Amino acid sequence: MKEFGYTIIKQRTIDYDQFNGRLLNEILLMEPSFKVCLSCGGCTATCSAGDLVNFNIRRMNLLLRRGETAELESEIQKCMLCGKCMLVCPRGINLRNVIMLIKKNISRNKTTKY
Amino acid sequence: MKHIVIIGGGIAGIETASALTDAGHWVTVIEKDTRVGGKLNNWSYLFPDFTPAEKIAESLLEKCREKDFSILPDTEVKAIIRNQDKFNIHTSGNQNLEADAIVLATGYELFDARRKEEYGYKIYDQVVTSADLEQLLRPGESLTVAAGKNPKRIAFVHCVGSRDEKTGNHYCSKVCCITGVKQAIELKKRLPEAEIFCFYMDLRMYGKHFEELYREAQEKYDIQFIRGRLSEASEKIDKSLLIKAEDTLSGRPLKMNVDLLVLLVGMEAGKGTASAAFSCGVNCEESGFLKSMDSLLRSNISQQEGIFLAGSCTAPMSLNDTLLHARSAAIEVNNYLKKSIK
Numbered sequence: 001m002k003e004f005g006y007t008i009i010k011q012r013t014i015d016y017d018q019f020n021g022r023l024l025n026e027i028l029l030m031e032p033s034f035k036v037c038l039s040c041g042g043c044t045a046t047c048s049a050g051d052l053v054n055f056n057i058r059r060m061n062l063l064l065r066r067g068e069t070a071e072l073e074s075e076i077q078k079c080m081l082c083g084k085c086m087l088v089c090p091r092g093i094n095l096r097n098v099i100m101l102i103k104k105n106i107s108r109n110k111t112t113k114y
Numbered sequence: 115m116k117h118i119v120i121i122g123g124g125i126a127g128i129e130t131a132s133a134l135t136d137a138g139h140w141v142t143v144i145e146k147d148t149r150v151g152g153k154l155n156n157w158s159y160l161f162p163d164f165t166p167a168e169k170i171a172e173s174l175l176e177k178c179r180e181k182d183f184s185i186l187p188d189t190e191v192k193a194i195i196r197n198q199d200k201f202n203i204h205t206s207g208n209q210n211l212e213a214d215a216i217v218l219a220t221g222y223e224l225f226d227a228r229r230k231e232e233y234g235y236k237i238y239d240q241v242v243t244s245a246d247l248e249q250l251l252r253p254g255e256s257l258t259v260a261a262g263k264n265p266k267r268i269a270f271v272h273c274v275g276s277r278d279e280k281t282g283n284h285y286c287s288k289v290c291c292i293t294g295v296k297q298a299i300e301l302k303k304r305l306p307e308a309e310i311f312c313f314y315m316d317l318r319m320y321g322k323h324f325e326e327l328y329r330e331a332q333e334k335y336d337i338q339f340i341r342g343r344l345s346e347a348s349e350k351i352d353k354s355l356l357i358k359a360e361d362t363l364s365g366r367p368l369k370m371n372v373d374l375l376v377l378l379v380g381m382e383a384g385k386g387t388a389s390a391a392f393s394c395g396v397n398c399e400e401s402g403f404l405k406s407m408d409s410l411l412r413s414n415i416s417q418q419e420g421i422f423l424a425g426s427c428t429a430p431m432s433l434n435d436t437l438l439h440a441r442s443a444a445i446e447v448n449n450y451l452k453k454s455i456k
């Protein structure tokens with residue numbers, strides 16, 4: 001039988017019904033400024049870590065918002081907490097605190113999905 | 115005959131004056147500049163249909179000539195004193211005017227791009243604002259960069275001084291997205307060889323024909339739109355600029371070398387509006403623009419009885435919207451004066 005390769009495509013639909021928002025909600029409670037991110041990418045463009053390795057801080061925010069905690073946990077370690085991203089953020093988000101909160105709370109709140 | 119004093123002789127002020135004169139009132143316009151017309155005098159071709167700004171300015175002057183209202187150029191308001199249902203207005207030219215109603219049409223000021231230091235305006239030679247570019251696009255002007263060469267690659271930065279907590283301006287300036295599209299097309303017409311990019315956060319093509327112009331920019335002029343906010347620009351030895359952004363749709367940081375960087379500067383209420391508002395006790399919003407009774411039914415009516423608002427002193431707006439807002443201000447003033455006759 002012809003191999004169409006369907007099986008190697010992992011499931012990429014965001015299944016929002018499976019989304020466990022606990023970590024996100026905790027973080028929004030402690031750092032409400034994070035609510036207003038408009039995904040402009042200014043932070044990623046200037047990020048010191050992103051200059052050296054493959055790291056996209058804006059995307060971390062999105063992973064958090066979609067409950068994709070497994071990838072988030074390993075990626076977030078790349079941040080050097082320099083705070084440069086906060087200098088350009090047009091929405092004045094305290095990103096460093098968001099990152100700290102992710103690091104602190106992620107292991108407790110891991111979801112099994114993804 | 116009722117006397118109405120209009121402060122500000124831009125599009126808004128002149129249109130209000132013209133409509134109120136038609137309605138049979140005596141109107142005086144106070145303009146701090148030597149010329150009337152406001153910002154329009156600085157622009158080249160206008161969105162959405164590339165009408166030369168001069169043509170509109172000329173028809174404005176025509177209105178001033180043929181209608182019987184007076185203009186006091188080079189004049190500012192010193193003090194306004196309410197005297198029962200009239201106002202006494204003292205001007206910088208030492209005149210005293212008595213008015214039955216006042217219209218504030220003081221317009222806006224451009225955001226000072228030096229405040230976004232990371233983009234290098236007035237630090238690097240090849241960084242200009244959209245307002246500078248309007249001048250460069252006027253007939254007879256030529257567009258060259260260092261060493262007299264034509265710019266090969268040009269980038270526009272959206273939302274400079276708007277939607278930005280760092281500058282204290284949270285609002286959207288509304289017209290700069292379409293201004294960027296207009297100017298990108300104008301540049302491409304003059305420099306067909308150039309590559310042109312617009313770096314945006316959201317594209318706001320809210321008006322009639324705007325979306326079509328955006329499409330034309332892509333289809334006919336090969337303008338490229340990249341979704342991402344510039345974090346900084348730096349100058350290289352050859353005076354070209356290295357810009358950094360994230361290409362958010364592909365999720366990767368992006369670097370680009372450009373010969374010219376155009377900053378689409380936003381609008382601010384500015385000093386002219388603030389001082390006029392202060393002199394007659396009209397309130398400002400948090401943004402600095404003038405506050406009306408409400409934003410739906412009474413957007414031309416200030417919280418001070420007898421004082422009305424017209425045009426971009428209330429919020430960023432295009433010429434089109436300014437004209438409409440000015441005409442509706444005239445209707446409100448007329449209604450008010452009719453009521454006070456009884």
Ligand SMILES: Cc1cc2nc3c(=O)[nH]c(=O)nc-3n(C[C@H](O)[C@H](O)[C@H](O)COP(=O)(O)OP(=O)(O)OC[C@H]3O[C@@H](n4cnc5c(N)ncnc54)[C@H](O)[C@@H]3O)c2cc1C
Pocket residue numbers: 121122123124125126127144145146147150151152153154157159160161162189190191219220221222223224244245248289293296379380385386387389390424425426427431432433434436
């Ligand atoms: C770069 C750029 C390009 C643009 N291009 C277009 C375009 O192509 N098409 C379009 O539709 N719109 C365009 N616009 C928008 C356009 O400029 C505005 O819609 C228009 O200028 C608003 O008119 P206005 O009369 O409300 O304000 P203004 O044009 O600002 O006029 C206000 C007038 O009041 C005077 N004034 C201010 N304070 C006082 C005071 N205290 N006392 C006395 N006088 C005072 C000022 O000197 C000025 O003459 C552009 C804007 C920008 C920034």
Ligand code: SF4
Pocket residue numbers: 043046047048049050057078079080081082083084085086095096099
């Ligand atoms: S604090 Fe972290 S995410 Fe922000 S710029 Fe520095 S390394 Fe990048």
Ligand code: SF4
Pocket residue numbers: 036037038039040041042043044058085088089090091092093095
């Ligand atoms: S700079 Fe601020 S608003 Fe823009 S993507 Fe980063 S966190 Fe969000």
Ligand code: SF4
Pocket residue numbers: 272273274276277285286287288289290291292316317318378380
């Ligand atoms: S009109 Fe466009 S460029 Fe101007 S502030 Fe709004 S979104 Fe930004």
